[in-house]
Amino acid sequence: MRVPVLFRVLSLVHSINQGMAIRTMYRYAYFEPGGPEKLEIRSQELPTTVKDKHVLIKVFSTAVNRADTLQRKGFYPPPPGESEILGLEAAGVVDKLGPNCSDRWKKGDRVMALLAGGGYAEYATVHEDLLLNVPSNLNLTEAGGIPEVWLTAYQLLFFVGNVQPGDIVLIHAGASGVGTAAIQLTRHAGATPLITAGSSAKIQTALDLGASKGFNYKDGDFSKAVLEATNGRGVDVILDCVGASFYEQNIDSIATDGRWVLYGLMGGGSINADIFSKLLRKRVSLLATLLRSRSREYKKKLINSFTEQILPLFERGELKLTIDRILPFDKVAEAHKLMESNTNTGKIILKVHEEIQSNLTQHEEL
Structure with missing residues (x-):
């Protein structure tokens, strides 16, 4: 030995x-x-x-x-x-x-x-x-x-989207890094997350994390399913990383006085359509944001808030x-x-x- x-x-x-x-x-x-x-x-x-x-x-x-x-x-x-x-x-x-x-x-x-x-x-x-x-x-x-996805999701929901208890939030790419974080943070805020994704397996992952409903965007117009799920009212907040290819369904899905938070353009950035009159009729706030180009002071404020409000939830095993x-x-x-x-x-x-x-x-x- x-x-x-x-x-x-x-x-x-x-x-x-x-x-x-x-x-x-x-x-x-x-x-x-x-x-x-x-x-x-x-x-x-x-x-x-x-x-x-x-x-x-x-x-x-x-x-x-x-x-x-x-x-x-x-x-x-x-x-x-x-x-x-x-x-x-x-x-x-x-x-x-x-x-x-x-x-x-x-x-x-x-x-x-x-x-x-x-x-x-x-x-x-x-x-x-x-x-x-x-x-x-x-x-x-x-x-x-x-750091990147959880701080991004936290910023989208609370620093930009001003999510409140009782809100309904539509999260595109619900099985992505940002999407899976946003589902859990939405639930923690007392709001209801709905998601879109491109497969039944991804939708199931989102449901397991706390999404109320999931819609496969490959199956057709998801806005009809969103309106059905919200009894015709629409959603209060949209987290949109897609852009152009979803714009029409987003307008149909969002409620009056809703907040549309745009943070990516996976579906393109050019729209040749009458979008502004539709936004006006619903009094929609279109909010565009990025995190990478923000000032250090802004990021510090975001990190301090996240550290205080969210990191303890990781410590307690409440976030996955x-x-x-x-x-x-x-x-x-x-x-x-x-x-x-x-x-x-x-x-x-x-x-x-x-x-x-x-x-x-x-x-x-x-």
């Missing part, structure tokens, strides 16, 4: 020494505009300094978002001054603090980051205001699927992460192909580093 134990001790010491080695390079996802095949993993030098009030995090996971695929195609560049590397969210641990950081974060903290770019990498820098604590009941792989699959970082091109196939339900997560649980219980037998 002595030999195996000694071998394990020496292996542990070797691992610790490896971890203490000074690292000068890190891997990231490089791309040239085009298809998923344009994605590849490259290496570049790790920053030796961190900007004022910024934090360097070692990334354990990130996730694929629709915006990433648009940027890869050359259609959605990052805001000025932000990283050209893909990736709008990440989870990991604090590796280094820049000058003038507050005492809120310390090295080794488990954090989630809302990014304007840079998540597809082994290390990423982010302003300290844009970090969130990882819920204690989640690991760092799961946590990589929270919907993860389609977890892929290794090297499979980033495959992840983009999957996203563009529209077959995923929930988040596609990229595991960048393996999370090693090292505590006394695991090693006490040594």
Whole structure:
């Protein structure tokens, strides 16, 4: 028995020494505009300094978002001054603090980051205001699927859509990352979520998460089913990531004085029709929003509100992460192909580093 134990001790010491080695390079996802095949993993030098009030995090996971695929195609560049590397969210641990950081974060903290770019990498820098604590009941792989979609859904519903108890909310792409988050947040707010999706399996997922009803948009005009489900009144809020191809059914579905929140254009952005007179007749508020290009002050306010109101629900297990699959970082091109196939339900997560649980219980037998 002595030999195996000694071998394990020496292996542990070797691992610790490896971890203490000074690292000068890190891997990231490089791309040239085009298809998923344009994605590849490259290496570049790790920053030796961190900007004022910024934090360097070692990334354990990130996730694929629709915006990433648009940027890869050359259609959605990052805001000025932000990283050209893909990736709008990440989870990991604090590796280094820049000058003038507050005492809120310390090295080794488990954090989630809302990014304007840079998540597809082994290390990423982010302003300290844009970090969130990882819920204690989640690991760092799961946590990589929270920041972008959950903060987006929270923003759409409460900062823009002003959802109130008793409202009826129509959520397009109800089985997407944002959709699955929005269903649960709508329920938490005391409102009723209805969804659209493209398959019976996706609709069932949405129903399991708390959607009241789901409608397959491939089966025809969903507005008739929406009106039937609401006794002819229509919905108070629409969360719309589709745009042009759904505009007519949205107008028919929305109630008088409803709020139509537009945050994507998967179905196109050009409409040649009499839309304004119909909006006027119903006194509809058309609200367009993006999160990536918002100011840091706005994002800070959003994160602080989310941290106070929603993160405790994760801690208590009242909110559920919907993860389609977890892929290794090297499979980033495959992840983009999957996203563009529209077959995923929930988040596609990229595991960048393996999370090693090292505590006394695991090693006490040594």
